[in-house]
Amino acid sequence: MNGEVLRLEVEGGEITGELALDLPPGTPAAARDKALNALLTARLTEIAAARGVVLSAPASSYAFATPGKDEQRMTRFVVRGRVEGDRLLPARPR
Numbered sequence: 001m002n003g004e005v006l007r008l009e010v011e012g013g014e015i016t017g018e019l020a021l022d023l024p025p026g027t028p029a030a031a032r033d034k035a036l037n038a039l040l041t042a043r044l045t046e047i048a049a050a051r052g053v054v055l056s057a058p059a060s061s062y063a064f065a066t067p068g069k070d071e072q073r074m075t076r077f078v079v080r081g082r083v084e085g086d087r088l089l090p091a092r093p094r
Contacts, residue, residue, distance in 0.1 A: 001027075001035040008043055008079060015047060015088070017079035019063065020070060036060035040079065048088045056087040064093050 001022055008017035021035055040059035048055050063077040070076050080091040 001031070003035055003039050003074070005039055005043060005079075008047070010047055010051075013051075013083035014091070015044070015062070015079065015081040019077050019079060020072070020074040021077065022073070023075045033058070033060035036063045036077070044081070044088065051083060051088070053083055053086050053088050056089050061090040 003019060003021035006018040006020060008015065019039055021032070021039070023032060037059045040062065044055055044059050044062060062081045063079050066076045066078060078093045080093050081088050082091045083089075
């Protein structure tokens with residue numbers, strides 16, 4: 001599956017971002033999560049390490065699909081996380 005991280009920013013103890021993933025109709029959740037993990041794991045691990053924390057969940061847990069597709073027919077995801085104690089936790093979009 002094709003995909004790219006469009007933006008990943010850190011402000012204080014919060015991480016925000018966006019990514020696009022080419023998900024054909026009927027893609028199983030396990031395949032989607034595998035693709036999200038491939039795109040995000042290294043980047044989120046690097047961000048967490050720079051803050052002296054660890055990921056509390058698989059990288060796919062930090063990505064939340066937005067409705068519809070973009071102009072390239074890719075599914076967009078928002079990426080959200082927050083630091084609590086010694087962990088980086090997934091955070092639902094507001």
